[in-house]
Amino acid sequence: MKRAASSTLFAVFVLASMTIVSWPALASEGCSAFRGSADHQTKGQGGERVGHGFDRGDTLTITIHRSEGQLKVGANLLEYASPNGPFRALTEDSPTSFTYTVPARTSDYIYLNFGSALPGMTVTWSCTPAK
Numbered sequence: 419m420k421r422a423a424s425s426t427l428f429a430v431f432v433l434a435s436m437t438i439v440s441w442p443a444l445a446s447e448g449c450s451a452f453r454g455s456a457d458h459q460t461k462g463q464g465g466e467r468v469g470h471g472f473d474r475g476d477t478l479t480i481t482i483h484r485s486e487g488q489l490k491v492g493a494n495l496l497e498y499a500s501p502n503g504p505f506r507a508l509t510e511d512s513p514t515s516f517t518y519t520v521p522a523r524t525s526d527y528i529y530l531n532f533g534s535a536l537p538g539m540t541v542t543w544s545c546t547p548a549k
Contacts, residue, residue: 448472448528449545458537467530467543475548476520480530482513485538493532493541501527
């Protein structure tokens with residue numbers, strides 16, 4: 419009898435904990451895919467520079483590290499309705515780190531556009547899901 423009461427109490431505790439615990443938001447498909455890094459030695463993209471389908475409030479973060487006095491290479495974000503275009507620029511070309519918050523839920527592709535990383539330069543990108 420004592421064992422049954424203990425099991426019941428444990429089950430009630432687990433159920434109560436499940437309602438109290440706040441689970442992190444699930445990332446949109448595009449936000450989950452949009453991550454990576456590239457430097458002058460990276461072959462290929464070094465990660466996914468494109469994501470498809472974002473939620474309103476997803477925040478894309480682009481970080482550009484470069485050596486002192488190095489030529490500044492810019493980066494921007496482009497949006498495509500389909501992989502074959504046409505595209506429109508979401509941000510101006512920027513030689514420094516920047517963020518972009520997705521203003522509305524979209525099934526479009528968002529692509530990080532930059533030429534190539536020069537020696538001593540690293541570009542990283544990631545997405546923080548909407549809350």
